Each structure stands twice: as structure tokens, then as C-alpha cells.
Amino acid sequence: MKSSSNSATADTIVIGGGLHGCSTALHLALRGMKVIVVEKDRVGRHASSANAGGVRRLGRALPEVPLSAASAQMWQNIEALVDDDCGFVASYQVKLADTDEQMDQLRARAQQVRDIGFEHEHIIDQQTLRDLVPAVSPACIGAMAVKGDGFANPFQTIKAFHQKCKQLGVTFHEGSGVDRIERAGTEWSVQTADGTFVAPNIVNCAGAWGGKIAAMLGDDLHVEARAPMLIITEKMPHFIDCVAGAQGIPFSFKQFPNGTVLIGGGHVGTAHPDINKTDLNFEGLATYAKTAQRYFPIMKNAKIVRCWAGIEGFMPDGIPVIGAGQADNVFHSFGYSAHGYQMGPVCGKILSELVIDKASTLPIAPFAPTRFAA
């Protein structure tokens, strides 16, 4: 083990080096703050590199819609933020329907989104769908579509955010798990395996482990660690540009520029967050395989090269915790419930506003940590 004589001070300590931790550190640094990120493993080791790379506004929980829309704009210009395009490819996200009932559900949903003032979700008919996604099964009769959504490369993204942070002077301490947090006057003293760090502000971006950090800070926030699973195939000739999901079924499907096809959408294995381990659940994987063939018959013979799962934090209501804790200058941002990748750019900005301005320009009330108080 490294010497634990390390000790440093900063304006803000960010706990957790996933995309949200890095994005928060980045935005704080852009506004001139001195930031230390402490990460128990390696930057991006967990959900932020295990994820499916879906950049989607489509189908978001209503409170997330304004944040997601703001983040979508940042994705369009992500290179300006991190000097790297993060592999972002804008096309369409579509949600497929194969019954009239499903089409009705999609129409009702699009109306709800229009009612809160957003126009991005459109209903398309079978012909338009087939023009957009020629490989789709003839059984699909239409879809909901969002133009400008797409996917990016999670590896490239976390690497770009990490590098940009370092360029801006953010210090990272990897292999530096937080064991204890103490109040020292107006400062917080964060004790890790790698030393003690002191700063007036703390942001908790610890993902599936966010509940533990919250407890150290006096907040009772229950987050459940689950292990969403993914399948990736061999490289196939290019056949689809859009990212596809399906109404009422856990399913997400996309082809990357290198030809590999990624299948996911919600089936989970078993998470063991204490030992960084996930177990796959073959029934869930088999269901993915079935669903993929149902919507995309071309997939029947495709070879699966790898399956994996990542550890992600889920909140009981399926949306993250974003906001101030009870103690002074403590902020939480975790529990993104398997859809936090797209929100990475904007949530970092929101947290920087919370730390520096004590208020955000975006509507974050629905994400308040206090919402679970009995």
C-alpha cells in the first residue's frame, strides 16, 4: 500500500471518479476552483465505462426531461467542452411498437412531453420507420423517434473528461477509497486509504456507493446496487444508424461505427458492490438475444463476443439524487438508475452551480435528497 501520509487541501473534494465526478470536477475547475477527486478504484472503472453509451432524451422520466434536453445541447458540442468528440454520433433514437395498443401508449407519452413544453418526441408511421431503419422487423408498425439523439463511446468519453480535468489542474487520487469524513471547523476532512484531504465543500458522486457516503455525511439515502447487463457482437456490415428501443420491453440496440452491435436495456445480473463483482444472469441475456432477433431478424446468426454487467446505483423512484445534503456545503449527485451517461455533461454543470452559486439554473427540485424523508 502507498504511504498514507498524503494530505492536501482544496476548495472542493469530489468523491467518486465516474463520469459524474469528473464532469462536476471539470465544471468546478472551469470556474476556477481547486478540486480534488478521490476514487476508490480507478477513474471510470464502474458504470461510467461499463455502460451502453446511449445518448437519449427519448422516454426520460418527466422531471428529467429539461435536464436531459440541456445535456443534449452540450453533447452536440461536446468537443468544445473536453477537446474530444467522445465518439458521439447523432442520429435518431426510436422506440418500436408492434401493436396498436403500444402505438397509443407512445402517442399519449409524446403528448405528456409536449404538455411540459418539449417537442423532441415524435410519432412516426411504419413507412417512415422502415425508411429510417430498413433492418427492422416488418411486424413493427411504427415508433416514437427523437432526432439528434444517438450514442457515444463511453471509454472515449470518460477518458476525455478525465484528461480535460487534469489539464485544468484537477488532482485525482485513485485507489483512494473514502473511509471516514469529519467536520474540522468550517472544513471537511476526508480520510481515505491514500491520505487525508481537506476542503470546505464535498460533492458525493459515488454512484452505487453513494448511500454509504451520504451516511458518513449524516444523510439517510437508500440506493440499491444493481448490475445491468450488456451483450456485444462481432463486427457486422453496417446496417443501422439509429438506436432502437421497444415500447414496454427492456431493450436497447445499436451498432457502433466499428461494426459491433450492442444489446442491452435493463436485464440485470447480481451486483456485489463490496467486492467490485458482478454475476451474469443467463436467462436475462437469453431474453435480450430473443428480443433482438424479434425486432431485427438479421441478428439470428450474429455471434456474441462478450457479455458483461456494470454496477449502477438505483433510487426507489428511478431518478437520481441531485441537491444539497443536511450538513453545510455537502452536495449529492448519484443514483442515476441506469440512465446517467447522457446526463453527465449537464449534471456536472448543475453541481458546480450548487457549490458556487448555491442554486441551479435548471429545475432540480424533483431530485432533492429530502424527497425520501418520511
Next chain:
Amino acid sequence: MMQSQFDIVVVGAGPAGMSAAVEAAKHGATVCLLDEQQRAGGQIYRNVAQTTPAQAKILGKDYLAGGRLVQELGQSAVDHRAGVTVWNVGEDGAVTYSRNEQAGQVRGQHVIIANGATERPVPIPGWTLPGVITAGAAQIMMKSDGLVAQNAVLVGSGPLLYLVATQLLAAGAPPKALVETQTRRNLMSALPHFFGAVKDWKQLVKGMRFLVTLKRAKVPRYTAASEIAVEGTDHAQAVTFRAGGKDHRIETDMVLLHQGVVPNTQISRSLKLDHRFDDIQRCFHPVTDALGQSSHPLFSIAGDGAGIGGAKVAAISGRLAALNALASIGKIDAGLRDTQAAGLIRSRQSELSIRPFLDVLYTPPEEVFAPADDTIICRCEEVRAGDIRKFAAMGCDGPNRTKVFGRCGMGPCQGRNCGLTVTEILAAEHKRTQNEVGAFRIRAPLKPVTLSELSALSDTIHQDKTQ
């Protein structure tokens, strides 16, 4: 419907797996033996039951010795499933495989992993060109395809390099040359182990005999060769290297590479069993006790998959693993296990006495572990040694992170071809040990499967549960 519950499941039907299965069945256990080859035998005894007299003459006595094991297996009650590729081993003892694009699953109370060795990757410039194959591949073609490589230039070091050279000779296709990396220094450092090895003088004599045969046939040998590369644009055209202070160039369209064999750790890694790096054999192997018990109670490991020891050692360790498995599921008691094991452990020790000598004599040259920057190391994603060094400078400190930095190890071979090289390069760049740097995480499927196979699997599992 095929039986799916067994006392013991054995993966791999080489000398280790065959002996394990036969031994376990002898004690009354129900045993299922799985192997992706069409016939039992493993690498060394590949196809031995089908060998023609002409092949037998070329391949030699050692090869034929495997025939007895195959016969014993045939007479046993073991349920041997051939042509099945195992692509997942669950921590609960469920072993999932495909056979003719159909998925199947068997479950053992104990699982013996006997999946053998693979040839060590030899990343040199041009090693991805058609016309460059491994020496083992050339041997496999003699055993299974009835084909012999002509005008081959053999490159590298190790007993198998000489064995294949003499087999080619016997088959009427003398190799064009042997380009050996082994140096006098290797010999000098191997000598201290010589007295350990003389216990196994028979093997030593055999090694010498190879050399004599090659000399008689006037096959040119270059030793202490370095800076070896294969020339060609779409196909191998020549091998170039330095030896004896001179540059050499030998034209050939057939290059056979070999730098020894290393344990196949795909299954043991996927189960996250404990592994350790062996500094002398320069490879990782799973940690086991004398009986082959791994760090997980349900799994034993036998044969070259647990550490390179050769065919005889593999057969003995197979029997030991069977005793271990039988005792762990209560088929025999610990006392019987220990009395039967004692003799086997002794004979394994004497078989192993030659290993230190061979391991040091045939240590691969540093070039293999530290390829030049523009040499491809990940054949699937075409990542070069220099890329890994660049990633290291950017903070990449472990094999799994090379995936993040540049897709290294993410192709269909799942890192089989680049894993060890990546570990070595990162260890050198960061001045850390190979143990500290670690190895790729391995995930199911161990070998690619089709979507339709995977979806059919859920039906198989369901049937199983409702039974």
C-alpha cells in the same frame, strides 16, 4: 433428453482430463467429459485413435502412448461429449457449451478444469501475415489433416520446435532452417538445474537425439538469433534476423513460430480464481494445492492449465484432481484420497525434475516480452506495442484499462493472443511486477456464440428447472 446432472464435470479431454474422468468413474462417480475436438486426445494425443501407420511413424512413440488412455476412456462409463465448445463455467458448477450451434448445459457437484495450454504468443514484425503459423499448428495439420508444411523456417525456441522439425523431416519435408533464439547464456544458466534433470535422463537423451537427427539431415541452425522479422506485404516472403554478428535473410512462404506453451487460463480467469505469475515460466497460472484444488471449493485444475508440466505430469495431475473431487463430494473419504495421492505425487515429482532445466534453457528472449513499438501485439484489434507504451504514459496501469484506451484485447480471441504481452509491457513501463499489473478480466462467452444459441439456452434452463 440428455443427462445434465453429474457428480463431476471435466472440461478438456487431453491426458489430464481423460485420466481425471477415468479415475473418477472408477470410483463410481457419474462423470461428463467435454472437449471441443472431434475426438479425445488433447493437444499431444490429438486424433491418436484415428492415426494411420504412416502418421504413426512420423509422429513417434510418445504420441502413440496416448492411445491407451483413449482406449481406457472408451471402455469407461464416462459420458464423453466431443465437438462441444464450453463457453461459460458458472460458480455454481453449471457448464454451458455449444455443439453444432446448439447450446447445452451440464452441472457438476465438482468441476475439473483440464483445458490445457496454448502456444505463447510470439509478437514479431510480420507475424500476422498469411504464411506465418505456429509450430503447433503445423503439428496439428500432420496429426489431423494429413498435411505437411514444406520448406518451412522454424523460428523460436523450446522442445516442441525441435520435435516439429524432426516430425517434418520424418514426413519427407525437411525444414529450410531453424532460427533459434536460445543463447549460450541460456545454457549456462540452465546447467545448475542439470543435476535435477539427470533423474530424467531419458528425456534429456531424447532432446539430444532431436538435435543429432537435425544435424544429420543438414538442416541449417542459427542460434542466438535476434531482431527476427517476417517480410512480406500480403504473404510471408522471407525471415530476416541477426545471428553470429551478421544479418541474414532466408526466403520462404512458410514460417513456423514457437516460444513454448503457457497455461490456458480463460476459464480459471473467468471464475476469478486466484492466479500467480511464474517468473521462470514467464506466465500466469491458477493457484492450486498438490491435488489441484483451486481457490474456489467447487473447482480443481489439472494438467498444463495449472502450470506447464508436459503430458505425463498432466495425466498424473488428472488422477490427483479426480481424487480431490471425489473426496470433496463425499464419494471417497480423505484417508483413501491421501493414501492414493501419495504415490502419484511422488511420481509426478520425478517427472517434473527436468522442468527447471528446460524452462531455463528455453526461456524466451526479452524481444518476445518487449516487442518493438510498431509490432502488432493484439492481432484482433491491431494494437501495437508502441500504443500500449503510449497508453502507459497516459496513466494506463492495467491490462483492463488498455481496452478503454485502445480496444486492446476486445476482439473475438478475448485477449488470448495479447494478454501476456500486454502484462509484460505494462510491467516494464511502470516498473512493477507482472503480479501487480495483473491480467485481462475474462467474461462469458469464453468463445463467441450466436444469438439464436443463447436464446435457445433459456429454454434448456427452463426444462431443467421444471424437471
Next chain:
Amino acid sequence: MFKPLETPPSDEQLSFTFDGKPVAATRGMSVAGALFQSSTDAIRNTPVSGSARGPFCMMGACYDCLVQIDGVTVQACQIPVTDGLVVSRVPNTHKGAE
């Protein structure tokens, strides 16, 4: 490149096609072995650089021998030849292949 052993393991002659062209084999040979015998060892192009590749390890470990049979990507070294088998190259997914 490769020649048959003087006394081949089997006299039974088989034939299959690779990319439409007939290839001869004897029973017991793998698809990769038979292709080698017919001097066809550059059997695919890599998806990354498009460079030529062929079988390398013959034991199922390297995945450099990929071909397609019935639309499924398989390892040519692991498939025994059967008479009339239709084998094709894997689609070239290298950018700029078209």
C-alpha cells in the same frame, strides 16, 4: 506450402466450395487444412486495417481463420469438411472496403 502426407489418413475424397470456387479435401480435414492444401491461406481481411489474414494456430485460439457457413461466422480450423459444404469469406467490414 503444404503437401499431403505420402499415405494420407483417408482415401475418401470430399469437395466443398470456398467463395464459390471448388476445393478438394480428404475426410478428416478441417476447412482450414483443406484451404491450406489448396494454397488459399489469405482467407479474410481484418476489420481494422483491411490487411490479409489466414489461419494461425489451428487449435481454436486465435480467431484468425474466421469464415462463414450458412451465414454464421465460424473458425475454419474447428470445422471438419463435409461433402458439398458451402463456405464463404466473412463480409469485409473494413472501412473503405466498398
